[in-house]
Amino acid sequence: MADLGRLVMRSGAPQLRLRLIAAVVLVLIGKLAAVISPVMLGEAINTLSAPGGAVVIGGGFVALALAFAGLRLLSACAPFARDAVFTAVSQSTMARAAVEGFGHAVSLSLDFHQSKQTGTLARVIERGARSTDFLIRSVVFNLGPTAVELLLAMGVMVVRLDWRFAATALLTVVIYAIVTFKITDWRLSHRRELNEADARAAGLSVDALINFETVKTFGAETRAVGAYGQALDTYVGAAVKANTSLSLLNGAQAVILNLGLAVMTVLAGMEVAAGTMQIGDVTMAILLLIGIYAPLNMLGFNYREIRQAFIDMEQLVALTNRSPDIIDAADAQALPPAAPQGARLEFRDVAFRHDARSQGLLDVSFVAEPGTTVALVGPSGAGKTTAVRLALRLIDPQAGAVLLDGVDLRQVRQSALRRAVALVPQDVALFNDTLRANIAFARPEASAADIQAAAEAAELGAFIEGLPEGLDTMVGERGLKLSGGERQRVGIARALLADPRLLILDEATSALDGRTEEAIQATLRKVRTGRTTLVVAHRLSTIVDADLIVVLRRGRVVEHGTHDSLLASAGEYAALWRRQTRQR
Known part of the structure; x- marks a missing residue:
C-alpha cells in the first residue's frame, strides 16, 4: 500500500490534493448519511403513534420522512460524485504505473529481454497498472468505508438502542468475513485450475490457427480439433468445480446474513414487547444492519481480486526495482565532434563471457581507423555478434575496454552513442506502420526528401514506386508483409538516414538475391565515405575489399589482415575461403 500511495502522489493528476x-x-x-437515514425513518414512524392507538401524520413525520429520503439520496449520489472527482486521479495513477513500468522495461539490458517472453512482460505491465485502479477503489473506497460505516452504525445502536444490537451486528460481520475468507482461499485452487484450463484451450486454438498451413499440409485438422476438444473438456470440469464452490460461498454468506438479521429482528421485537423500544426503532435497527450488509455482498470477490491485484502490483514493482545493467556513469560525457573521415573504433584487450555459454570473447584487440571498413569473420559461435553488441554498448566488457574516438563507451552518454552509431541487423524487425515511418524511425525530424534519398540509396526506389500507396504503405506486424530482402533494404535505408559516424552491418545483405546484393554492396561502398564501417559477414565474397579482416575463433582473434594477405598466409581465413568458393 505504501508503493500505491507514492504512485498516487506522483500521478500528476490535475488538482491532485484537492481531489x-x-x-x-x-x-x-x-457513509454518514447512510447511517443517519434509518434513524430519521425510525423517528418518523415513531411520530405516527398517538395515544389511543390512532395514527396521526403531522409536520414532524413529513419533515423526518423528507430528511430520510434526502439522506438516502445523498448516500446514493455521494459515490457517483466521488467517482467523478477521483476518476482523474485513478486513471492518471494507472497511466503513470504503465508508463513507468514500460519506460523501465525498455531501459533494461539485452540479456533481460532475451530471457523474458514479450507477451508475459507486456501482461505484467498491463496487469500491474490496472491493479492500481482496482486497489484504490476496493480498499480505499469499499472496504475502508465499509469499516467506517460499521463503526458508525454500532455507535448509533449503542446510543439509540442497546449494546446487544451492536454486538449482534459486529458478530455477524466477523463470522461473515471469516467464512468468506476461508472459502475464498479454498476456492483459489479451483479458480487457478479454471484459468489454466482456459489458457491452455485458448493457446491450442491460437497456435493451430497461426500455424494453419502446417496443420493443413500434414492433414492434422482432426488431431488439432481433438486436442482442442480435450482442453475444453478439462475447462468444463474446472468450470463446474469453480461455479459449485462459488454457489457454496454465496449460500453460506446468505445464511449468515439472514441469521444475523433474524436475531436483530427478534431482539427488537422483544424490546418493543417489553416497552423499552418503539416500532420505529425496529425499522431503524433492521435498516442499519441491511445498510452494512450491502457492501459485504461483494466481499468474497473483492478479497480474491485484492489478493490478485496485490500480486500483480508486486510483479510490476519488482520489475521497476530491477536495476538496468547498462547505465550512464555519473560523469558520462558526450562524444567529441565527429571527424570528416568517420569514427575511430578500438577494442582493447576485451573479454566477455555469457552466462549461458562456456566461452565468449577473450583478449580481443583491433582498431577500425576513421573511414575504414573492418570485417569480422569466423564460424558460428566465434563471438562476432558479441563484438557488435559491445560496440553498441548493449553489453559492457568484463575486462578491457571498447573506445569510440578515444573515449571508453562506459564514459559516454548512451543518448550520444545511439546518435553516433547505426546498426543494420541480419533480421530487420519493423514496426506495424508505414514504410515512411519505419525509415524515419532513425531520425523522426528528417524531411521527406531525406527519407526518399535514403530509400533510393538502399535500392528501394523502384519497389516503392510500384506500390499503390508508395511510402505510406503499411508493412504489417514486424514487417511481415515484406520479403526478407525488402525488410533488409528498409533497415539499410533507416541506418543511412541516421547518418552515423560508425555503421555496423551484421549480415546486412544475407537475405538478398545475388543481383540485389551486388547493387546494395555498391551502394554501401559509396556511403562508407565519411564514416567507419564494421561488418559481420559469413559470405567472404562480400568483404574482400575490407581494409582489415579480423578472424575470430572461439572468442579469440586468430588472424587479421587484408583479404590478399590472409589468403597468402594460408591460415583459418584461407580455409574458410576455399570451402566457400568450392561450394559455388
Missing part, C-alpha cells in the same frame, strides 16, 4: 481531500470527504458524507 483526494474531496473524495475522502464525499466518502465520509455518504
Whole structure:
C-alpha cells in the first residue's frame, strides 16, 4: 500500500490534493448519511403513534420522512460524485504505473529481454497498472468505508438502542468475513485450475490457427480439433468445480446474513414487547444492519481480486526495482565532434563471457581507423555478434575496454552513442506502420526528401514506386508483409538516414538475391565515405575489399589482415575461403 500511495502522489493528476481531500470527504458524507437515514425513518414512524392507538401524520413525520429520503439520496449520489472527482486521479495513477513500468522495461539490458517472453512482460505491465485502479477503489473506497460505516452504525445502536444490537451486528460481520475468507482461499485452487484450463484451450486454438498451413499440409485438422476438444473438456470440469464452490460461498454468506438479521429482528421485537423500544426503532435497527450488509455482498470477490491485484502490483514493482545493467556513469560525457573521415573504433584487450555459454570473447584487440571498413569473420559461435553488441554498448566488457574516438563507451552518454552509431541487423524487425515511418524511425525530424534519398540509396526506389500507396504503405506486424530482402533494404535505408559516424552491418545483405546484393554492396561502398564501417559477414565474397579482416575463433582473434594477405598466409581465413568458393 505504501508503493500505491507514492504512485498516487506522483500521478500528476490535475488538482491532485484537492481531489483526494474531496473524495475522502464525499466518502465520509455518504457513509454518514447512510447511517443517519434509518434513524430519521425510525423517528418518523415513531411520530405516527398517538395515544389511543390512532395514527396521526403531522409536520414532524413529513419533515423526518423528507430528511430520510434526502439522506438516502445523498448516500446514493455521494459515490457517483466521488467517482467523478477521483476518476482523474485513478486513471492518471494507472497511466503513470504503465508508463513507468514500460519506460523501465525498455531501459533494461539485452540479456533481460532475451530471457523474458514479450507477451508475459507486456501482461505484467498491463496487469500491474490496472491493479492500481482496482486497489484504490476496493480498499480505499469499499472496504475502508465499509469499516467506517460499521463503526458508525454500532455507535448509533449503542446510543439509540442497546449494546446487544451492536454486538449482534459486529458478530455477524466477523463470522461473515471469516467464512468468506476461508472459502475464498479454498476456492483459489479451483479458480487457478479454471484459468489454466482456459489458457491452455485458448493457446491450442491460437497456435493451430497461426500455424494453419502446417496443420493443413500434414492433414492434422482432426488431431488439432481433438486436442482442442480435450482442453475444453478439462475447462468444463474446472468450470463446474469453480461455479459449485462459488454457489457454496454465496449460500453460506446468505445464511449468515439472514441469521444475523433474524436475531436483530427478534431482539427488537422483544424490546418493543417489553416497552423499552418503539416500532420505529425496529425499522431503524433492521435498516442499519441491511445498510452494512450491502457492501459485504461483494466481499468474497473483492478479497480474491485484492489478493490478485496485490500480486500483480508486486510483479510490476519488482520489475521497476530491477536495476538496468547498462547505465550512464555519473560523469558520462558526450562524444567529441565527429571527424570528416568517420569514427575511430578500438577494442582493447576485451573479454566477455555469457552466462549461458562456456566461452565468449577473450583478449580481443583491433582498431577500425576513421573511414575504414573492418570485417569480422569466423564460424558460428566465434563471438562476432558479441563484438557488435559491445560496440553498441548493449553489453559492457568484463575486462578491457571498447573506445569510440578515444573515449571508453562506459564514459559516454548512451543518448550520444545511439546518435553516433547505426546498426543494420541480419533480421530487420519493423514496426506495424508505414514504410515512411519505419525509415524515419532513425531520425523522426528528417524531411521527406531525406527519407526518399535514403530509400533510393538502399535500392528501394523502384519497389516503392510500384506500390499503390508508395511510402505510406503499411508493412504489417514486424514487417511481415515484406520479403526478407525488402525488410533488409528498409533497415539499410533507416541506418543511412541516421547518418552515423560508425555503421555496423551484421549480415546486412544475407537475405538478398545475388543481383540485389551486388547493387546494395555498391551502394554501401559509396556511403562508407565519411564514416567507419564494421561488418559481420559469413559470405567472404562480400568483404574482400575490407581494409582489415579480423578472424575470430572461439572468442579469440586468430588472424587479421587484408583479404590478399590472409589468403597468402594460408591460415583459418584461407580455409574458410576455399570451402566457400568450392561450394559455388
